[in-house]
Amino acid sequence: MPHDVKTTCPYCGVGCGVIARVEDDGQVSIKGDPEHPANFGRLCSKGSALAETLDLEGRVLYPQIDGTRSDWDTALDRVASRFRQTIAEHGPDAVAFYVSGQLLTEDYYVANKLMKGFIGSANIDTNSRLCMASSVAGHRRAFGSDTVPGCYEDLECADLVVLVGSNMAWCHPVLYQRLAAAKASRPDMKVVVIDPRRTATSDIADLHLQLHPDGDVALFGGLLHHLHQTGVVDHAFVRDHTVGLEVLLAEEPGSSLAATSNATGLSVEELLRFYALFAVTEKVVTCYSQGVNQSTSGTDKVNAIINCHLLTGRIGRPGMGPLSLTGQPNAMGGREVGGLANMLAAHMAIENPVHRERVQRFWNAPRIAEKPGLKAVDMFEAVADGRIKALWIMATNPVVSMPDADRVRVAIAACPFVVVSDIQSDTDTARLAHVLLPSTGWGEKDGTVTNSERRISRQRGFLPPPSEARPDWWQLTEIGRRLGHEAAFDYDGPAKIFAEHALLSGFENDGERDFDIAAFSDIDRKGFDALAPFQWPCPARTEPRESRFFAAGGFYHPDRKARFVVSRQGGAARRSTDFPFTLNTGRIRDQWHTMTRTGKSARLSAHLAEPFAEIHPRDALDYDIRDADLVDLVSETGAHVIVRALLTDRQARGSIFVPMHWTGETAALGRIDALVPSRTDPVSGQPASKNVAIAARPYRAPVYGFVVSANRPERGTLPFAYWALARAEGGYRLELAGESPPEGWELWARAAFCLPAGADMVGYVDTVGGGTRLAFFDGQQLLAALFLSDRPVAVSRQWAISQLTAEHLDRSARSRVIAGRPAAGQIDKGAIVCSCFSVGINEIAASIRSGCGTVEAVGQAVNAGTNCGSCRAEIRRIIDAQRPIAAE
Template structure:
């Protein structure tokens, strides 16, 4: 019998409520929860396809153990797996000390999972070597809030988006990265056109289409811009002096600093016009409510902490904090990065927004946990942690729910590090991630829809994540795995003592953890799983004497600092680590796509999510391409100081000369060569230790690889992927993706200097199912060209082109249409390369929710449909709305016929 379970989305930090339709064993569908205050029923293209990401062929289902480097892992039982892990960790600690082991965890864990890991590392093992992948996305925002306001606490609510008078978006393509919130902004702007929206971004993204003002500053010059705005606010008298005098410290020093950031100097350094800068300052200075939203473009920088503080300075100077429609509001990248920060899951933190370097804080947590003391040696942040593994200081590494072999910068070094670490445990739901390759012990974890706990979203709202179905195979909840291991380790390193990990369920973990927040700025002591079920998701602080959460912080002008006053930070602009120069004349920016998320361990299992952008592409300005004689689709070599990567290039009008862009999602699984982070640098912000993932110097040159390969095969996609991927290691270029909706298929593109040997091609054809059966084949040995098409019941089910691939789009369209006509058969048996007929229709899916192609939209525009007409007739733009900016651009280029 079908039933519905209310839960929470597992992608970004918006924290959308979802309704899972299932029968207790299988998930059939997902919809937005109309009663959840984060999204009121709306979902983006990723959230609305969650039910399509449950391919068991991609999942880790059973514990697997490798008994020696170079050997294959073999299936084992949970008892033997965890006993082995406990012995290795105990022996390592006994011989080399507690800091010889480390834990690298994830913003995708639930709060209860986080708490279990923190207690394991600090109370039992005795190390602060526990860090999270939130170090890569949010740690500069953490430092910014703490230094300026006294606590890591975003003071705003999502409703402030509707209430704001002037909204500044910095370093975020919000339309792609946080689309549900962007829809709220679009609706608010439509109701109140007088609302001003400013977007600061080197690229002209879909987010900019809503802006009254777009400031395309040069990458990395954010501090200059913010100081320049404050310079004008001071000059024009747009400062709330009463608020500054009553509630802040350090303003005089900041005034001396920004005195030098005059409009002419700022405009030149930022690469914008003086009038644009002045207009921006006027919008902010005359607003009744000024709200700022920012994300990775601010945080992922060697000056990320300074950027955060300089932005918060604008709010303190104008008094736009602690009131409706105003405040500095960081957008969280992961579903529970906030929960990780709350539980102390960065190496410098402790639960309850405490500091690992603070003796009093350590004493409070140690007393609560009933242990003599917590370690006082500083823990290693993410970059430092992997450097310590590489240097042999860390000998046992536990990785949970994250994929550093795709997400960390300088991937060549990371892969070498993981390969040489004596013992690597990977606790993961998806066995297909790049990191799983290096696991000496692979522990299968429960995933979305299969686990219970809580998450905290960007507006400090705690939601209950409910289980709909059991985890497949022998997969277990993360907290359960962690506590089971901890109990076994206890017997080896503190025998005879009561267990610190006697938890029966996730609710028990939350109930113990929440009391560590009592009396702190984030007080969660009044919350419980049962209360959230009764009242709905709640914002902290929520003390035990409260009946509802706190929508807005600092309404009384009091801040959790030693003086009770907020602090202005006066820091000068520091340029990014790598500047453009003769050998590396372009600046590479990285970022998100609309329909994919992080390293694609989950979205990479849903074929329809490749419909909008199917493969990794390098985007460049048209002038930069022209100077290098590059054409759309040509293969290029992208080279940085750390390595190189081969991929196709495309013209992108959103980029200024000297800049390039590549999505963050492609790693070595989908793109041979270790993916985009083969190019990025491990330099970090000195305070937050967050790496500069969005700014690297590169060079680009055309690559001639005359022998090309293309294949498409449907059925058992993940299994075929796993068998085919290793066969392309010898190719110079290889890219993998999925396509289709009702009939998912694997797509392969590859190229090299000369044809591979016949044996290798035969292996590939065998894996594709093109070696026997109803296969039409043509070979031209002289030209090293081959064609293979498998036709079953009148339609194509697999195909390959070797040597040259001019007909690939035509064949892919025939597959998509489900046809195999006589023209195809004639072409197959003739020495023709180019397909018959005219131009091939585009296969791009513009609206993923409603399966509407770009071709259909263009055809509708030709028939005279406007945006509303397209929505009525095709359905595009009526669900998540992420396609609307792109449709508007098509309407501008191709106006509807009257």
């Protein structure tokens, strides 16, 4: 019988509930869970496409040792023996785990218990270090604990929402929908967006402040002094619940408006407008994300924001407070179990001897890590210089995502022993593994995750693990047993791990620690299976309830008072004559991390199918870069990338934005983090990915090409300086540029795309215009089509892709493929704008010409923008561009 399973989306930190419907034939469909309090049924484009990512293409299906198939016992014995030998010869700090916010809390818990309590080192860190470590450090400095005070409902209760370094429309789309709906229902609500780019989120902003990179400390330091000078201070809250305001005011003297203007790049008028708006509005929520965290002054930025909320007492009450928007689905769950190298489980501190003794006693562990371990950047430095000799990487791809990524690749390749647990076999990191272990993926995993508002939800499996794939917690448990700790790792499932995690959270707590879910410490498998989403804290003998922290103080420093923290001014320009641009990296709307999952969806790849650089048109003119040119970007690391130029005045002059999703599997030179130096925040250890000095120059190739193919090109058959590969409906799409293959285009295509010997070819070579077009058919089916030119190829790409699933019954149909455009009367969608419904720009433009003058009217006509809403800003820009045409 068809059945529904409630689970949680595996992408961003919003933590949306989804319902997976499994049919009798195994087909899966996805919809939002209307009862889940994070999303109330809403999903973004990525969440809506989850069912399209569940295939087994490229999956790791069995353990491998040195690239050869093995079995679990042999592989686990190899891992345990190499780790045991390394520890015996070089000590526990010679081994390390690098884990991920993609792990479930139960996986995270076992990994930390094994490393910190039984191996005896704190060398376990997570890719969450790259996204939210500065937020953790800022919370701990201000509050005495890593506590998120508020919840999502505050976005709907607030009268002013300030979004700092957060492209919420693309990176947390469901929260953006909730905010946009609240603003539509209460037009007096104000939204301020603070971002060097004019992103899609700016579409709902009443004020967009396009500040200099790293100008946040100056901006919020100026705000604090303005509030203090104008008397917008909650004196009772400051007196009763805080410490350090006088020191802050003395050591961080207020700058003049002119100086703040110079440090931020904002006009005095813009500063005064923002400061006045913040001052007169009591219900203020300040949301911040990677634009704040990913900085050498990220922790200070966080504290500069929190300082303003402490000064005004606007914290912990409905519609008030700072709100950190985490990047990954379980970054918060990892924080709860001590997933960072400088933390212990249950929000205890590794530098606190009382906490260390408590955790060791609870675990009955033979030892406990006595000092913080190596944070992510330092960890890979230690791999590079040989201090770490055995490394286990779980559910992440550091060869792509770490800063100075080329150096990280070299370090991992040289490490004596590398274990990788993953779902995909051919990632840039998995290819370097001595032992590759097959993990379960979303849809197969079973456990819990915690979202950005402290809400713990179940992630439930609804598909059987493929072949020999096993959960990460099981792999870790087996290694713990093989290292001689059978009793400590006697787990038969995630329910038992969760119960132990809950018990530790309440162990000798008595309100000393914020994280407490001891109410679930006796949960059994049946109760775990039925567990409904809930917010922590939930101490023993209490029922789950919605909660906020700190409205009446009760902070977690020993005196129970919050700290005002002196923040350093960031914003120093890194640009130079040799590197005149500032690189800003980030996400795009329809892809996630390194596209291991989302890259499998043709629908998600249709919007932005190749790596690109947003450049201001006047900057492009200065450097002879034309729209759709290829551009070569170089940084002081010595690395370079080649990406497509996208000219837009949404980008500030002197700055270039490039997404971080492309890998060695999907592009020739698209790994943008190779350009990012290993600079980190001195407090949090988080790398700075938003303010990198680079140079830009056009890349001119002798030949450019666009290819559609039913088959994926064979690895090693793309000898071009530039190529970018993406899934497409019916096959793949490929952009390329470089030298022509020496064997000629026909022979190259037949080999690269594994075309059968009998495949028919039609085409032509234009010796005058410099164009070549070839198409290969097997009966009525198009196998591959190549469109080549001595300049960027002009072809209707979406129409060409559609020919992979069309029938080509006669010569005229084949000729249209070669022409690269539809016949009269046929539909050409144009570039995809709305991924949810695969609506192209030509369809939207046609609806506008027919009289649809608003985003809502376009949505009624062609559905675009009516699901996740992330494309609404783009639709509005198309409407604005079409109005002069419609008026003629």
